[in-house]
Amino acid sequence: MRRAIGPDIPFIMRTERLEGYEELIDRWEEAQHRAALAESRYKYFVAEADGRLVGFAILRDWASSEQTTLVQRVAVAEPGRGLGRAIMWAVVRAAFTETDVHRLWLGCFTDNLRAQRSYEAVGFVAEGVARGSAFFRGKHCDELVLSLLRPEWEALVRRLAKSPRTP
Ligand SMILES: CC(C)(COP(=O)(O)OP(=O)(O)OC[C@H]1O[C@@H](n2cnc3c(N)ncnc32)[C@H](O)[C@@H]1OP(=O)(O)O)[C@@H](O)C(=O)NCCC(=O)NCCS
Numbered sequence: 001m002r003r004a005i006g007p008d009i010p011f012i013m014r015t016e017r018l019e020g021y022e023e024l025i026d027r028w029e030e031a032q033h034r035a036a037l038a039e040s041r042y043k044y045f046v047a048e049a050d051g052r053l054v055g056f057a058i059l060r061d062w063a064s065s066e067q068t069t070l071v072q073r074v075a076v077a078e079p080g081r082g083l084g085r086a087i088m089w090a091v092v093r094a095a096f097t098e099t100d101v102h103r104l105w106l107g108c109f110t111d112n113l114r115a116q117r118s119y120e121a122v123g124f125v126a127e128g129v130a131r132g133s134a135f136f137r138g139k140h141c142d143e144l145v146l147s148l149l150r151p152e153w154e155a156l157v158r159r160l161a162k163s164p165r166t167p
Contacts, residue, residue, distance in 0.1 A: 001045055001048075001090035002045065002048070003046075004044035004046045006034065008046045009030060011056070012056045013029075016028070018075070018077070022137075023109075024112055024115070026073065044056065045057045045059075045087070047076075047083065047086070047090070054077050054083055055076035056073075057087055057088070058071075058073045062095070067101050067102040067103065068103040069095055069101045070106060071106040074088065079114065085118045085121045088121075089122045092122055102150050103150075104149075104153075105145060107146075108144050109142075110143070123152055124146040124148045128144070129142050129144055
């Protein structure tokens with residue numbers, strides 16, 4: 001896992017546009033990605049395995065004065081192989097160790113059970129459904145809100161230190 005740079009944008013855009021993902025995540029044009037990448041409140045991460053890019057995550061409100069950060073978007077090139085969970089674990093760790101964030105949170109479409117499961121695997125807790133919170137492809141959609149608070153993450157890290165394995 002590393003910070004993304006400009007040349008990673010085509011991979012991020014290709015991944016956003018994978019077949020089936022149009023129902024699950026938003027997609028941005030290149031100019032919007034370049035503008036966000038240049039803004040300090042956004043942090044872009046890409047994951048590499050065997051020398052190739054396999055996934056990305058975009059966080060918004062990085063190091064915000066409210067100490068809350070949104071996981072804006074995450075996607076992998078090959079779903080269902082454990083990559084999403086590994087990326088989320090690395091992203092969560094980066095946020096809690098590199099900033100003083102207290103609350104990491106995200107919204108997920110209520111029927112995206114695969115994503116929910118990978119978030120819960122790294123400690124995110126479902127809070128409830130925010131009705132009509134996403135205006136997506138011309139429709140107002142409900143989102144399940146999940147969050148992970150710093151004390152919960154610290155407890156998880158302590159537990160794993162006793163029985164070392166990433167979730
Ligand atoms: C969401 C995403 C990043 C998760 O990454 P991933 O590599 O596919 O996820 P993982 O393999 O780490 O974990 C998926 C889990 O969901 C489970 N799962 C898969 N399909 C499922 C389904 N239809 N219903 C319930 N659980 C499902 C898997 O069994 C696995 O859980 P387990 O390890 O406990 O068995 C990835 O699927 C993705 O890019 N999806 C498209 C974009 C997207 O939905 N982004 C998130 C928007 S909120």
